[in-house]
Amino acid sequence: MMTSIDTSLLLSNKPNTARTGNSNLGKDEFLKILMTQLQNQDPMNPMEDKEFIAQMAQFSTLEQTTNMASMLEKLINTQTQNDSILKYSEMIGKKVEWKNDDAENESDIVKSIKQSEGGILLELENGEEISNDSVIKVSKPD
Structure with missing residues (x-):
C-alpha cells in the first residue's frame, strides 16, 4: 500500500507571516527564561554552578549595557539641545x-x-x- 504526501502541508506552501513586536530579548525576558529554566531543571541532574554563574554574568552584562545605552541617549539629547543655544549665542x-x-x-x-x-x-x-x-x-x- 502506497501513501501519498499531501502537498498542501509542505512548509514551502505556508504563507510568510509578518512578525510583530520586538524580536530582541530584554533583561526582563532573559530573567524569566532563567527562572523558568531553574524551576524546570532535572532534580537528579541540576544545572552546574559554572553554567548558572555564566548566565548570571550575561544577565548582569545585559543590564549594564542597557543602562549605559539609556544614559548615553540622555547625554546626546542634552548635548544636542545645549549645542544649538550655545551656537546661536x-x-x-x-x-x-x-x-x-x-x-x-x-x-x-x-x-x-x-x-x-x-x-x-x-x-x-x-x-x-x-x-x-x-x-x-x-x-x-x-
Whole structure:
C-alpha cells in the first residue's frame, strides 16, 4: 500500500507571516527564561554552578549595557539641545538681517537668545523676537 504526501502541508506552501513586536530579548525576558529554566531543571541532574554563574554574568552584562545605552541617549539629547543655544549665542551683539511677513528685509542687533518648543528665538534690541530660520545675514554692528 502506497501513501501519498499531501502537498498542501509542505512548509514551502505556508504563507510568510509578518512578525510583530520586538524580536530582541530584554533583561526582563532573559530573567524569566532563567527562572523558568531553574524551576524546570532535572532534580537528579541540576544545572552546574559554572553554567548558572555564566548566565548570571550575561544577565548582569545585559543590564549594564542597557543602562549605559539609556544614559548615553540622555547625554546626546542634552548635548544636542545645549549645542544649538550655545551656537546661536555667538550672534548676541551682532546685526542680523531677516525677511518679514511682507517679504521685506529688516535688520537689528541681537540682544539675547532663547530656546522655545519651536526652536531658537533671537530677541532683538527693538523687543521683537524672530526665529533663527528667518535670518538671512549676520554682520558686525555699524
